[in-house]
Amino acid sequence: xxxxxxxxxxxxxxxxxxxxxxxxxxxxxxxxxxxxxxxxxxxxxxxxxxxxxxxxxxxxxxxxxxxxxxxxxxxxxxxxxxxxxxxxxxxxxxxxxxxxxxxxxxxxxxxxxxxxxxxxxxxxxxxxxxxxxxxxxxxxxxxxxxxxxxxxxxxxxxxxxx
Amino acid sequence: xxxxxxxxxxxxxxxxxxxxxxxxxxxxxxxxxxxxxxxxxxxxxxxxxxxxxxxxxxxxxxxxxxxxxxxxxxxxxxxxxxxxxxxxxxxxxxxxxxxxxxxxxxxxxxxxxxxxxxxxxxxxxxxxxxxxxxxxxxxxxxxxxxxxxxxxxxxxxxxxxxxxxxxxxxxxxxxxxxxxxxxxxxxxxxxxxxxxxxxxxxxxxxxxxxxxxxxxxxxxxxxxxxxxxxxxxxxxxxxxxxxxxxxxxxxxxxxxxxxxxxxxxxxxxxxxxxxxxxxxxx
Numbered sequence: 107x108x109x110x111x112x113x114x115x116x117x118x119x120x121x122x123x124x125x126x127x128x129x130x131x132x133x134x135x136x137x138x139x140x141x142x143x144x145x146x147x148x149x150x151x152x153x154x155x156x157x158x159x160x161x162x163x164x165x166x167x168x169x170x171x172x173x174x175x176x177x178x179x180x181x182x183x184x185x186x187x188x189x190x191x192x193x194x195x196x197x198x199x200x201x202x203x204x205x206x207x208x209x210x211x212x213x214x215x216x217x218x219x220x221x222x223x224x225x226x227x228x229x230x231x232x233x234x235x236x237x238x239x240x241x242x243x244x245x246x247x248x249x250x251x252x253x254x255x256x257x258x259x260x261x262x263x264x265x266x267x268x
Numbered sequence: 269x270x271x272x273x274x275x276x277x278x279x280x281x282x283x284x285x286x287x288x289x290x291x292x293x294x295x296x297x298x299x300x301x302x303x304x305x306x307x308x309x310x311x312x313x314x315x316x317x318x319x320x321x322x323x324x325x326x327x328x329x330x331x332x333x334x335x336x337x338x339x340x341x342x343x344x345x346x347x348x349x350x351x352x353x354x355x356x357x358x359x360x361x362x363x364x365x366x367x368x369x370x371x372x373x374x375x376x377x378x379x380x381x382x383x384x385x386x387x388x389x390x391x392x393x394x395x396x397x398x399x400x401x402x403x404x405x406x407x408x409x410x411x412x413x414x415x416x417x418x419x420x421x422x423x424x425x426x427x428x429x430x431x432x433x434x435x436x437x438x439x440x441x442x443x444x445x446x447x448x449x450x451x452x453x454x455x456x457x458x459x460x461x462x463x464x465x466x467x468x469x470x471x472x473x474x475x476x477x478x479x480x481x482x483x484x485x486x487x488x489x490x491x492x493x494x495x496x497x498x499x500x501x502x503x504x505x506x507x508x509x510x511x512x513x514x515x516x517x518x519x520x521x522x523x524x525x526x527x528x529x530x531x532x533x534x535x536x537x538x539x540x541x542x543x544x545x546x547x548x549x550x
Contacts, residue, residue: 125276126273126274128270131270149373158376162373164374166269167303167306167307167310167377169302169306171321215373218376233457237374237458
């Protein structure tokens with residue numbers, strides 16, 4: 107067993123874990139965060155995407171011990187005082203989901219994508235989400251949701267400037 | 269999808285990693301980003317009893333301009349390379365090839381040193397590094413040595429690294445105006461290359477001076493397309509199609525669910541032509 111400490115959604119957590127425990131299982135089973143979805147378990151589908159230090163990663167392919175000392179953000183931690191994150195709001199407005207299973211991973215990957223490339227083109231959004239699979243074939247509205255966040259941010263920037 | 273149990277050690281320095289490898293022998297494996305190793309451990313195709321984690325060695329994440337070449341730290345991640353302006357300016361082939369590895373989440377974790385040390389012939393960076401005539405700096409209990417990319421890969425998932433050695437740095441020559449290209453063929457986004465071709469082409473008075481071609485997934489190791497390189501040497505740019513028709517000579521591609529060996533040979537020829545043609549435009 108190994109003692110690890112990490113910040114998860116703003117809260118410090120200390121745990122004793124087996125080295126082979128995956129971050130995915132640590133988040134779900136030890137910390138009870140059901141919004142981190144296990145999907146393919148083979149680094150393909152992206153349903154388990156969370157952020158480590160603000161960057162998207164697949165939690166099924168990271169050991170909990172590798173995350174020792176780092177800051178983890180899951181879909182549960184992106185709301186602020188009960189208000190949805192703009193990306194969650196946009197997925198709602200653009201109907202960027204059908205069954206919803208891929209959605210937490212899609213949202214976390216999309217936030218990371220726009221952080222790195224705020225002005226991503228449609229093509230860049232599609233390529234930027236290549237690590238996340240949606241089996242309801244809902245990609246059209248997912249791309250529109252990401253673009254909606256870009257539009258909202260443009261509008262806010264214009265308001266601020268005027 | 270849970271790995272077999274193992275002991276976990278955190279390396280505080282390269283020397284510490286070498287010491288830990290020496291203590292645990294060849295049952296130990298180095299862990300960098302873990303995006304090659306952990307998937308095969310989860311499938312239980314690999315079951316090291318000790319993992320030595322290099323994840324805290326932030327001082328191995330760098331790209332430095334060393335005059336005639338660039339030095340890339342072994343723990344530099346794919347996402348760091350795709351964004352690095354020094355690489356973009358002097359060795360666009362590496363920045364571009366890194367941007368094609370896996371998907372964004374994979375590139376946030378995977379490292380150049382991990383990819384090379386894993387020695388998978390289906391990985392994109394090794395064949396690009398072969399085409400560049402890169403050198404790898406390796407450190408072990410016996411000291412430091414430099415290995416040419418062409419001497420590094422020995423067989424399927426086997427490299428010249430001994431059980432107590434750590435790859436620390438990758439040295440790539442600056443392109444200095446040579447054209448380059450990487451053509452990756454796959455059926456779906458984020459898949460491994462069915463075949464990939466890296467090309468570095470030097471021009472000389474309107475003809476091709478020399479061309480170096482690296483092949484991904486055309487055998488048990490990344491390979492050079494030597495026959496095509498010889499045919500391209502001094503050739504007129506109009507004869508690229510003919511010269512690259514021998515790009516699969518000396519290769520031994522496998523047949524699998526993605527492609528037959530025959531189709532891989534076809535891809536190697538077609539992609540070599542496209543890569544050299546594109547390199548000539550850069």
